[in-house]
Each structure stands twice: as C-alpha cells, then as structure tokens.
Amino acid sequence: MAESIPVEHADGHADHGGHHEMSFSEKYIFPLDHKxxxxxxxxxxxxxxxxxxxxxxxxxxxxxxxxxxxxxxxVVTPADYNALVTSHGSIMIFWVAMPVLIAAFGNYLIPLMIGADDMVFPRVNRLSYQIFLLSAIIILASFFVEGGAFGGAWTAYPPLSTKAEYSLTGIGSTMWILAVALEFVAFLLGGINFITTAMNSRAPGMKMWDIPMVVWMIVIASILFMLSVGPLLAGGIMMMFDQQLGTAFFDPDRGGDPILWQHLFWFFGHPEVYVVLLPAVGIVADVMTVFSRKKLFGYKTVLYTAIGTGVLSFTVWAHHQFVAGIDPRMANVFTVTTLLISVPIAEMMFVYIATLYGGSITFKTPMLWALAFIFEFLIGGITGIFLGASGNDIYMHDTYFVLAHFHYTFYPIAIIGTFAGFTHWFPKMFGKMMNDNLGKLHFWLTIIPFNLIFLPLFVLGAAGQHRRIYDYQNFPELSLPWMQDLRQLATISLCVMLGAQLIFFYNVIKSWMSGPAAGKNPWRASTLEWTAASPPPHGNWPEGLPTCYRGPYEYSHPDHEEDYWPQNEPA
Amino acid sequence: MSAGSYPPPVRLVRQEHGEPRVISNGVLGMSLFVLTEIMLFAGMVSAFTIVRASAAIWPPPDQPRLPFEETAFNTAALFLSGVFLFVAQRRFTVDRRSARMPLLAAIGLGGFFVVFQGWEWVSMIAQGLTMTSSILGSFFYLIVGTHALHAIVAIGLLVQSLRRLQGGWLQPSQLATAAVLWYFVVGAWPMIYWRVYL
Structure with a gap:
C-alpha cells in the first residue's frame, strides 16, 4: 500500500552525493534509478x-x-496456430511496442531531457516494472498450462473468447486477460510518473515550448493511454467474470451484448495506435533535426497536430466494426472522422519533410531509420484511407489487406521507430559508439525484407484472402499457385529479416564491449541529455543540475558560430 | 504557522531547482489516476446503460428491485463525509490540530457508507439478486463493487493521513492527495446512483 501512495519526500534521492555504494540487487534487480x-x-x-x-x-x-x-x-496444429497468432499480436503490441517506446524511452529520456535527476515517484516506477514483468511471465506461462495459450485472437471478440469450446483454450484465456490487465496497471503507474515528472521537475528556464518533442509526445501518449484504458479494463473484468464466474455480460442468450465488447475494446484499441505512434514520431523529430542540422520546422504545429490527433482518435473506433451490424448512418459518421484523422497526421509528415528541406543531411544509421519511418508509415497511412471508407471496408474487412495495412503502421512505429531511437541514444546509454557499417547493413536487411513480406500480402488481401485461416488448401479459390508463391515469398522474406536481427544483436554486444568511446555529445546535439556524462551516473548531473536557456532544436543558428547551440549554454 | 511545535515541511530536492510548480506531485499524480478511474466507471456505466436500453423487458421480471430509498440516505451520508473532509482541509491550513475532528468525521461517515452498502448486498443476495441471476445483478455487483473497492482504498489513505496528523508530520499536499481520491469516490457515487438505482 505504502508503495503506491505518492508522497512528497524525495524518495531515493538522499544518496545523490555518490557516497553510498549500492549493492548488486539495489542497482540492477530492484533499482530506483530511472535509467x-x-x-x-x-x-x-x-x-x-x-x-x-x-x-x-x-x-x-x-x-x-x-x-x-x-x-x-x-507441426503447427490448428490450436497452436490460433495461440501463435493471438500471442504474436498481443505480445508485439502490449509487450514490445509499449514497453520499449513508452516505458523504456520515457524512463530513459524524460528526466535526462528535462534536466532532472530522476522521476518524481521512483518507487512507483520500480513497482511499474515489477508488475510489467509479472504480466510478461503470465502471458508466457499460459503456453504451458492445460489447453495452451489463448486462441481467441488479440481482439478477443466474444463469444469466441468467453467460451472454451470455441477458442479451444481453457485457463489460458483467463491468463491472457489477467496479463493484459496487469500490463495496463504497469503503464498506468508509468504514465502518471511521466506526466508528473515532465510537468513538475523541468530544469529552470525550460518553458513549455522548450521541451524536446519526444518528451511532449510521450506525455501526450500517456494522457491518451490513461483516458482510453478505463473502458477496456472494465471490459476485461467483465470478460473474466464471464469466463470464470458464469456471468452473462457478453452472452446474448442471457441478456448480454457481444458487440458491447467490441465497443469497449476499440474505444481503447484505436487511441492505442496513437499511444504508440506518438513516441515514435517524437523520436523521429529528434533524430531528424540532429542529422539534418536544422531547426524542427513548426515545433508548435507538430505539437498541436499531435493533440488534434489525440482528440480525434477517441471518435473513430467504430471503423473497426463496419461489418458488425452497426447502423449504416453511424458508419457514415465514423468514416468521416476516420478520414479526418489523416489530416493532422499528414500535416505532421509535411512538417518533417520541410525539416529535411535544405538541411545538411548525414546518413548515419539513426537517420536512415528515421527516414524509413516516414516512408513506410506513409504507405500504412495511405492504405488506411482505403479501409476507413466504409463502402470499401465492407469488401476489404478481415482480409490480408487490413493485416498488411496495420503492419505498415505498427512496424514503422514499433520496430523502425525503436531502432531509430536506440541507435541514436546508444552512445548515451552505454558510452560507446555503434558500428555504423554494421548498422547500415542491418538497416537494409531489415527494410527490404519487411517490404517483401507485406507488399505481397496487400495483393493477396485485395484478391480476397481472408485472415485467420489455418490452411488455405481447404479453399481452392484461395490456394491458386500464384497465391501460394506470394505466401512463400512473404515467409522467406520474414526468415531473412529475422536472421538479419542477429547482425543487430552482434553489433550491440560488440560495440558495448569494445566500441570506441562516445564522449558526452557525439552527434553534436543541443538537447540537455547530451550535456551529461555517457553513460550518465546516478543522479545524472552529480555536479549540479543544468539550467535551460533556449529551445531544443537550435541548429545552424545565425547568431552562433557553432552549428548547434546547447540548451544549457547561457546566451 | 500557529502550532509552534509543528516541524517545518520537508522540502523536495528540486523545489529550489527547476520551474515553479503549480500543483504538487502527489495531487497531480493522483488526479491523473482519477482521470483513468473516471473513464473506468464511464465504461461500466455506459455499458450498463446500453444493455438496459436494448433489453425487451426492464427490469428483469423475476428479480428484486434495488433499494433506492435506503441508498438515497446512504448517498447523503457519503456526501456529508466529503463536506467534512473539505472542512478538514480548510482548517488544516489555519490551525493544523483542529483538522482532526472533521477528518475523523469524514472517515467515520465513509466507513458507515461502506458498511451500509455491505449490509445492502447481503439483503439483496438473500432476496435472490446475485452475480449470475440476471444481467441486472451482474452489472449491479460489478459497478457498486468496484466503487466500494475504491472507497475502501481511499478510506485507507484518509486513515493514514489521520495517523500522520496525530504524529504531527502531515504535509498539506499529502492530505490533498488523499482528498482527491476521496472527492472522486464521493463525486462518482451520485452518478452511479442515478444510472444504476433510479
């Protein structure tokens, strides 16, 4: 209980003088340090x-x-197939995209970028990770219980998910809900921490418009998450009661409503896309300005479009339900809001392209990832316009076109955005430079196979190939030779892409062990985290916290002889 | 500072350093938490509203009626508890020790509310309204139970504030943090009463 009460004592800050030697478990297993x-x-x-x-x-x-x-x-059995597909979706969104993009980058970057020594609630922060770890253990453990892991798809539509005879899973489905719910609690605690820290412990002089974009984006994403997660938690509790207590919230025979779950799920599910998108967009903004040596074109525009996207994202959820029997007049409304949401996002993309225009661009690995993010996400966004129009969606619904579309959004977000951020801040995190040639090799061997996986799936989807089918041989019109060829192309590309990740892990380990020392500011960037030592010690700036004098992206400023002007340098 | 023996408030490390803060960490963090909880209850209550509106016959014919008169009385008790907490907060800024009585009253009335609800549950179950007897029972116990859980946690925070007050080390922001959650519990109840009982 005492853990979760936010108190105003400076917990975990008493030892910032560096006198107190921390034990191994204090430092690595139960740390309070945000890094x-x-x-x-x-x-x-x-x-x-x-x-x-x-x-x-x-x-x-x-x-x-x-x-x-x-x-x-x-051999992949039908039950295995269901469990694998469900767990792939759940894990990639809830246990990869969110922890890495929001929790890892948020925890690492927010205090460093705003010039604070730590989060405001370090113990809540530690609790957040512990709950997250527990949830990850539960979702993995569900593979080893009787009946195997949940096989009701990551959207868990009832009655498929509430009745064991349909989803072919027993206790695994309840474990899935429990794991997802715990994961949400972890991010709720994390989100409270991020927002409070960014609002209350900024360096002196750092006004609202001096906050680096990635911090803003993580804050806005956390607010979106907190506003959207409540209804899904409510739905999760109801579904768990349906499975375990025999209630009938989603059972139409006994007065319930199965479509209710879809509303509760997608009311969360759609903002969730923007919850993970915004941090990636913020990372790309920071990377892009550093490697094009230009000020971000329209700082406030990006911020306002992010807020506009966030507000609109609460009004689009029923575009997932065009074929669920909703009123066609409702479908019109949701088509309009869905197409509207592409306006702020498109504006954001224009701002990024304008940032590149006329800049002195260097193609280091992080910059390649950032540019790839823009390019691939645009494909994802444009195919989304097709699906947002209800008339077209009725044909496309539940085909591989939908699948390819959302992989073209989530992959740039969760994988490309993460690689952009990770390679950009690697020198800060570990104090060593990564090998740029290996980084570029890894980049191309990831991006080309990625496109070769999902471009064929667009074609297959447009040809009518439905999702969630275990074996297409049972559907003669879907197992034509050319279709099977495209499926094999996608699978082989996937194997190449997964194999290429070995280059990344080798590069990380090799650079960490024996890379050249990075120094404080290898990219000559102007934000505050680059004024701390690499890696930053406990307390970040033991010599005294920095003061902020200007905005985060003062590159190639005419009044300054160097092409970057650190935020902490007095005028 | 009227009580001379009261120790000076603990200053946060960064309060001398950094932008001046408008809201204390605790109050801001708790308010954000409450934001999520508002959406949690909004989800449950709107789900109930939809199910109720689409039912052919409502309320379910063979199920007991919810006791809305007794609960109206209990609602008043909860509201009064919120008023006492407000008084306690106001007094705390003037004379810290005089905040004890209204805080105690707020906790007492809050405890009364939870116990009264528990008694109501027992009588409803005796009359045949259970979690699985009908969709009304499912939603009733889900929504009221979730609210009761929040009430119990918030009372725990208030009791902790009371102990700190008696020990003489309660900070205004600590009391305010606990109060934010309690005001949420008090404020959410009339909405639940209106949508579920009436």
Whole structure:
C-alpha cells in the first residue's frame, strides 16, 4: 500500500552525493534509478520481440508450407496456430511496442531531457516494472498450462473468447486477460510518473515550448493511454467474470451484448495506435533535426497536430466494426472522422519533410531509420484511407489487406521507430559508439525484407484472402499457385529479416564491449541529455543540475558560430 | 504557522531547482489516476446503460428491485463525509490540530457508507439478486463493487493521513492527495446512483 501512495519526500534521492555504494540487487534487480528501470524495460521488450518474431515465423511457415514440420516448433496444429497468432499480436503490441517506446524511452529520456535527476515517484516506477514483468511471465506461462495459450485472437471478440469450446483454450484465456490487465496497471503507474515528472521537475528556464518533442509526445501518449484504458479494463473484468464466474455480460442468450465488447475494446484499441505512434514520431523529430542540422520546422504545429490527433482518435473506433451490424448512418459518421484523422497526421509528415528541406543531411544509421519511418508509415497511412471508407471496408474487412495495412503502421512505429531511437541514444546509454557499417547493413536487411513480406500480402488481401485461416488448401479459390508463391515469398522474406536481427544483436554486444568511446555529445546535439556524462551516473548531473536557456532544436543558428547551440549554454 | 511545535515541511530536492510548480506531485499524480478511474466507471456505466436500453423487458421480471430509498440516505451520508473532509482541509491550513475532528468525521461517515452498502448486498443476495441471476445483478455487483473497492482504498489513505496528523508530520499536499481520491469516490457515487438505482 505504502508503495503506491505518492508522497512528497524525495524518495531515493538522499544518496545523490555518490557516497553510498549500492549493492548488486539495489542497482540492477530492484533499482530506483530511472535509467536502470529503462534498461529493464528495454531488454524485457527486446526479449519479448524475439519471442513474438519467433511466433510469426512458426505460423508463417505453416501458411507457406502447410503441414510442414517447422524447425524449432514442430507441426503447427490448428490450436497452436490460433495461440501463435493471438500471442504474436498481443505480445508485439502490449509487450514490445509499449514497453520499449513508452516505458523504456520515457524512463530513459524524460528526466535526462528535462534536466532532472530522476522521476518524481521512483518507487512507483520500480513497482511499474515489477508488475510489467509479472504480466510478461503470465502471458508466457499460459503456453504451458492445460489447453495452451489463448486462441481467441488479440481482439478477443466474444463469444469466441468467453467460451472454451470455441477458442479451444481453457485457463489460458483467463491468463491472457489477467496479463493484459496487469500490463495496463504497469503503464498506468508509468504514465502518471511521466506526466508528473515532465510537468513538475523541468530544469529552470525550460518553458513549455522548450521541451524536446519526444518528451511532449510521450506525455501526450500517456494522457491518451490513461483516458482510453478505463473502458477496456472494465471490459476485461467483465470478460473474466464471464469466463470464470458464469456471468452473462457478453452472452446474448442471457441478456448480454457481444458487440458491447467490441465497443469497449476499440474505444481503447484505436487511441492505442496513437499511444504508440506518438513516441515514435517524437523520436523521429529528434533524430531528424540532429542529422539534418536544422531547426524542427513548426515545433508548435507538430505539437498541436499531435493533440488534434489525440482528440480525434477517441471518435473513430467504430471503423473497426463496419461489418458488425452497426447502423449504416453511424458508419457514415465514423468514416468521416476516420478520414479526418489523416489530416493532422499528414500535416505532421509535411512538417518533417520541410525539416529535411535544405538541411545538411548525414546518413548515419539513426537517420536512415528515421527516414524509413516516414516512408513506410506513409504507405500504412495511405492504405488506411482505403479501409476507413466504409463502402470499401465492407469488401476489404478481415482480409490480408487490413493485416498488411496495420503492419505498415505498427512496424514503422514499433520496430523502425525503436531502432531509430536506440541507435541514436546508444552512445548515451552505454558510452560507446555503434558500428555504423554494421548498422547500415542491418538497416537494409531489415527494410527490404519487411517490404517483401507485406507488399505481397496487400495483393493477396485485395484478391480476397481472408485472415485467420489455418490452411488455405481447404479453399481452392484461395490456394491458386500464384497465391501460394506470394505466401512463400512473404515467409522467406520474414526468415531473412529475422536472421538479419542477429547482425543487430552482434553489433550491440560488440560495440558495448569494445566500441570506441562516445564522449558526452557525439552527434553534436543541443538537447540537455547530451550535456551529461555517457553513460550518465546516478543522479545524472552529480555536479549540479543544468539550467535551460533556449529551445531544443537550435541548429545552424545565425547568431552562433557553432552549428548547434546547447540548451544549457547561457546566451 | 500557529502550532509552534509543528516541524517545518520537508522540502523536495528540486523545489529550489527547476520551474515553479503549480500543483504538487502527489495531487497531480493522483488526479491523473482519477482521470483513468473516471473513464473506468464511464465504461461500466455506459455499458450498463446500453444493455438496459436494448433489453425487451426492464427490469428483469423475476428479480428484486434495488433499494433506492435506503441508498438515497446512504448517498447523503457519503456526501456529508466529503463536506467534512473539505472542512478538514480548510482548517488544516489555519490551525493544523483542529483538522482532526472533521477528518475523523469524514472517515467515520465513509466507513458507515461502506458498511451500509455491505449490509445492502447481503439483503439483496438473500432476496435472490446475485452475480449470475440476471444481467441486472451482474452489472449491479460489478459497478457498486468496484466503487466500494475504491472507497475502501481511499478510506485507507484518509486513515493514514489521520495517523500522520496525530504524529504531527502531515504535509498539506499529502492530505490533498488523499482528498482527491476521496472527492472522486464521493463525486462518482451520485452518478452511479442515478444510472444504476433510479
């Protein structure tokens, strides 16, 4: 109980003088330091990403080569297939995108970028990671219980998800809900921390418009998360009661309503897209300004469009339900709001392109990732316009076109955005430079196969290939030779892409062990985190916290001889 | 500072350093938490409203009626508890020790509310309204139970504030943090009463 009460004592700050030697468990297992908690989130997220990728490999092999004995998994049974697909989706969104983009980057960057020594609630922060870890253990453990892991798809529509005879899973479905709910509690605690820290412990002189964009974006994303997660938590409790207590919230025979779950789920589910998008957009803003040596074109525009997107994102959820039997007049309304939301996002993209225009661009690895983010996300966004129009969606619904569309949004967000941020801040996190050539090799071997996975799936989806089908051989019109060829192309590309990640892990470990020292500010960037030592010590600036004098993106300023002007340098 | 023996408030490390803050950390953090809780209850209550509106016959014919007169009385008790807490906060800024009585009254009335609800549950179950007997029972216990859980946690925070007050180390922001949650519990109840009982 005492853990969760925000008190105004400076918990965990008493030892900032550096006199107190911390034990191993204080420093690495139960840390209060925001940087160590960020690393815990980062590496847990990466571990889960490897698992999620392995699941994708297993079910893609089944689709490309039906009935094959998949190396590393074995024969994929129908129940296995359902569990793999469900867990791939859940893990990649809730245990990879969110912990890495919001929790890891938020924990690492917010205090450093606003010139604070730590989060305002370090103990809440530690509790947040512990709950998150527990949730990750529960979702993985569900593979080993009787009946296996949840097989009701990551959207968990009832009655499929509430009745064991439909989803073919027993206790695994309740474990899935429990894990998701705990994960939400963890991010709720984290979000409270991020917003309060960014609002209350900024360096002196750092006004609202001097906050780096990535911090703003994580704050806005946290607010969106907190506003949207309540209804889904309510729905989760109701679904758990339906499964375990025999209530009938979603059972139409006994007075319930199965469509109710879809509303509760997508009221959260759609803002969730922007919850993970915004931090990635913020990371790209920071990377792009540094590597094009230009001020962000329209700082306030990006901020206002992010807020506008956030507000609109609460009004679009029923575009997931065009075929669920909602009133066609409602479908018109949601079509309009869905197409409207592309306006602020498009404006954001224009701002980024304008930032690049006339800049002195250097193509370091982080910059390549940032540019790829813009390019790939645009494909995801434009195909979203097709699906947002209800007339078209009725044909496209539940085909691979939808699947390819949301992978073209989530992949740039969760993978490309993360790589942009990770390679950009790696020198700060570990004090070493990454190998740029290996980084570029890894970049191209990830981006090209990524497109070769999902471009064929657009074609297959437009040809009518439905999702969530275990074996297309049972559907003669969907197992034509050219379709099977495209499926195999996608699967082989996936294997190449997963293999290419070994380059990344090798590069990380090699650079961490024996890379050249980075120094404080290898990219010559102007934000505050680059004025701390690399890696920053406990307390970030033991010599005294910095003071802020100007905005975050003062590159190539005419009044300053150097091409960057650090935020903490007096005029 | 009227009580001379009262120790000076603990200053946060960064209060000398950094932008001046408008709201204390605790109050801001708790307000954000309450924001999520408002959406949690909004989700449950609107789900109930939709199910109720789309039912052919409402309320379910073979189910007991919810006791709205007794609950109206209980609603008044909860509201009064919120008023006492407000008085306690006001007195705390003037004379810290005089805040004890209204805080005690707020806790007492809050405890009364929870116990009264528990008694009501027992009698409803005796009359045949259970979690699984009908969709009305499912939603009734879900929404009222979630509210009661919040009430119990908030009373725990108030009791902790009372102990700190008696020990002489209660900070205004600590009392305000607990109060934010309690005002939420008090403020959410009339909405629940209106949508669920009436």
């Amino acid at each position: 160590m908690i960020a690393m815990q989130y980062m590496f847990t997220g990466m571990f889960m990403a490897v698992i999620g990728g392995f699941f994708a490999y297993a079910f893609r092999m089944q689709l490309a080569f039906p009935g094959i004995n998949v190396p590393g998994w074995g």
